[in-house]
Amino acid sequence: MLAVFLTPAYLPFAIAFVVMIGIGLIEAIGLGFGHLDVGADGIEGHDGVLDWLGLSGELPILIWLISLLGCFTLVGVALQQGASALTGAPLGWPLAAVGALIAGGALNTVVANGLARIMPGFETSVISTDDLLRRRGTILEGAARRGVPARAKVVDEHGQAHIVMVEPHDDRTVIKAGERALLVRREGKLFFVLPEDDRLLQSI
Template identity: 45%
Template sequence: MTLLEPHNLPFAVAIGFMLFLVIAQVIGLGELFEGDADVDLDFDADGAVSGGLLEGGLSLLGIGRVPLMIWLMMFLVVFAAIGVSGQQLAISLLGTPFYAPLAALLAGGAALPVNGVLSRPLERMLPKDETSAVGLESLVRRDAEIQIGTARTGSPARSKVIDMHGHPHFVMVEPHDPAAELHEGETVLLVRREGETFYGVQYENPLLGLE
């Protein structure tokens, strides 16, 4: 039995999506999918759902124990492994696999608690950093590498900045000097920010001494 057989289609899709996420992380697109991944668990005292109860439930599933992207990739692998194994067991016992949507539903229900259990030892292995979240303003006065394209006034280029904790951020950068161009592969100093756009200065630019 192979992963590409029709009754295993949901699990093949899960593995394909997991590989896509891995590639996105490798080439630096992970932040586009992560966004603001933190879950707000604060509820009013008179709300119908208790924030503590919800937080406890999510913790049992492993959500919040490890970064959301890692949790999702783990879930996809566990989901596919349980699903394919379940289909093989069904063929052995019943002579035929489960209908694919039913198999996906059963595998998803089983994968959630299993993924929660697997997240606990992984949580202990991952480095802890209680102050790793930084604001965009803290990236000003840091170096940025122009990664894609040429930055011109009105036409920012995608750039990579490393924050104080060593974490990469991908931001859009324009030249601080309207007449300048910032080329791919060049390292510049971010001197100011307006909204989501940062402005950089080349190190040999005389304007740098005026900032």
Template identity: 45%
Template sequence: MSLLAAENLPFVIALGCLALIALLQVTGIGDVIEDAGDFDTVDGLDAGGFGAALTALLGLGRVPLMIWTASLLLIFGTIGLIGQAWIADIFGAPLAPLWAMLGAGAAALPLNSLAARPLGAIMPRDETTAIDLDDLIRRDAEIQIGTARAGSPARARVIDHHGQAHFVMVEPSDTDQELRTGDTVLLVRREGQTFYGVHYQSPLLGLGT
């Protein structure tokens, strides 16, 4: 049975979306999206009553929403592909796509809720050291991935006054300058979700510790 067969397509698409989320996280774009959209909380479901019960049941709020979504896509896609292959072996044909999606979704939601518990226990809780983004200005950062140019930011790691690491997108303050992986920069200003840095050598950086 082909992975690209119609009955498997919803699950292949789900795993493709998971790969896209992973790519966004690796490039740092995912952090910008989370900060801009406040994806770490689901405010509409934080109220008491049914909303709070649904939030707890689904495991929302235990981990950032992007992580919760990635976990759900992984479980949904895996259950769907394995389930379709298993059903085809037993009955000679897989389920129709709609029924397969409903079955995989019904199984994936509670399993994802269970997975959110250990994930939430091991992940750092940003709200305990929540800071204003402007508090990161005048702090050292280290370019982690890519080369930052004017109009093309790169992902950088900066430590706040609590000792908590943050990943931000940085462009050079000097438009003629490039900031490369491993460069130390001083964050001098911020526009929206993008910081601007000045390259220099800091003997006190110690971001690897």
């Protein structure tokens, strides 16, 4: 069977199987789960597509990818075995790969949704953009003014640093490089902040 698996007709499925094993080994070593934040900017509004792909739940993206590669490999091998049994020869690898991708993608939707239901307790250090609100950041360069945002570094609850663009919440406030400020609201990718010496923050 191994010799057959290495023939050109089975090549896409052999490659997918090797990639699947490689990703699985990386995860087993403990390098962490890849996770897709489906609530992030740019993905909202595509819930129908995400549902069809099996990506609308809390399933880590690398687990979803392993599942997809597994389904692609299984369907592809089954397709080639069936073709060989019926016609005496497997399909050409491009045709088999396209068929396996379509059928395997459909199968993966079921598998991914099932995996998401049995992994409700999965925890990830990936956070949504709104989780940075009410955290303090440090202006990195220049000065933040209304209409002139500046880059700031914000450290989340997991100790990971994020670079965001900020403007002062108040029109006449200027926050210089090296100063700290509290992120109080967000509009798109832009955060509005209060400087740390603001009287409203003295009791916080």
